Amino acid sequence: MHPIHGTISLMKIQLETIPVWDGIKSNSECYICDLMAEAQHDAISFYLGSSVMNPETRVRVNEHGFCYKHFQMLVAANKSQGVALMADTYLAMTRVKFERSFNELLEAKSPRLTKKAIEHFSEDLDKREAGCLICTSMQNRLKRYYYTTAYLWGEDTEFREAFSESKGFCLHHFQGLLQQSKEALSASVQLEFVRALTQLELANLDRIAKDVYWMTQKYKSENMDKPWNGCEDAHKRCTNKITGRNRVIDPLH
Numbered sequence: 661m662h663p664i665h666g667t668i669s670l671m672k673i674q675l676e677t678i679p680v681w682d683g684i685k686s687n688s689e690c691y692i693c694d695l696m697a698e699a700q701h702d703a704i705s706f707y708l709g710s711s712v713m714n715p716e717t718r719v720r721v722n723e724h725g726f727c728y729k730h731f732q733m734l735v736a737a738n739k740s741q742g743v744a745l746m747a748d749t750y751l752a753m754t755r756v757k758f759e760r761s762f763n764e765l766l767e768a769k770s771p772r773l774t775k776k777a778i779e780h781f782s783e784d785l786d787k788r789e790a791g792c793l794i795c796t797s798m799q800n801r802l803k804r805y806y807y808t809t810a811y812l813w814g815e816d817t818e819f820r821e822a823f824s825e826s827k828g829f830c831l832h833h834f835q836g837l838l839q840q841s842k843e844a845l846s847a848s849v850q851l852e853f854v855r856a857l858t859q860l861e862l863a864n865l866d867r868i869a870k871d872v873y874w875m876t877q878k879y880k881s882e883n884m885d886k887p888w889n890g891c892e893d894a895h896k897r898c899t900n901k902i903t904g905r906n907r908v909i910d911p912l913h
């Protein structure tokens with residue numbers, strides 16, 4: 661049974677049953693990483709599409725912009741005109757927002773005022789770079805994927821079984837799922853979920869550890885003729901498990 665607060669948060673956060681079910685059955689090392697790759701791709705396409713011409717979108721781009729990684733990805737997509745349009749007005753807005761600190765830097769007449777001016781510029785830059793629209797869009801989907809995963813685990817025994825047979829998550833999304841689970845589950849069910857999730861994660865970290873160890877042994881001459889046992893890519897799977905492949909990098913807002 662779920663307490664009332666569970667029902668209220670259910671109304672706030674939309675379930676993403678289909679992608680989460682597909683993910684749990686995909687046999688991936690972290691299906692949240694896969695879903696985040698899709699979310700990122702969709703958001704990049706959105707800001708390179710006709711929406712760039714939409715005045716409301718442009719206002720939001722001028723106000724929030726993108727983090728360095730997502731500006732780089734927009735540029736790399738080779739849709740130069742759209743990026744030029746956004747960059748043009750984003751830079752203009754940046755000049756407006758930095759006007760005070762640029763003037764302070766020019767006009768500082770003592771070491772103390774210079775130090776202050778540099779601090780102000782640094783603060784303005786931090787503010788300007790927070791709130792990337794693509795990170796925000798990914799973050800919103802991420803929350804729904806976490807929520808749906810925990811919710812389905814609490815509601816659906818078939819999902820619970822598929823979950824226990826899956827390969828777990830990267831450490832980063834494991835942490836996110838732990839944190840978000842309290843929104844989706846009653847306190848007592850969350851307790852069980854945290855234990856099951858941690859057991860799953862540890863079992864899969866053990867599996868990866870064995871694989872990457874065998875990979876290190878395979879490079880020894882005495883093991884040259886022994887089979888790889890599917891460990892040719894264990895270094896990639898291991899590093900992806902540790903850091904995640906597709907993370908929101910601007911979670912400050």
Ligand SMILES: [Zn+2]
Nearest residue numbers: 690693830833
């Ligand atoms: Zn992940």
Ligand SMILES: [Zn+2]
Nearest residue numbers: 727730792795
């Ligand atoms: Zn970003």
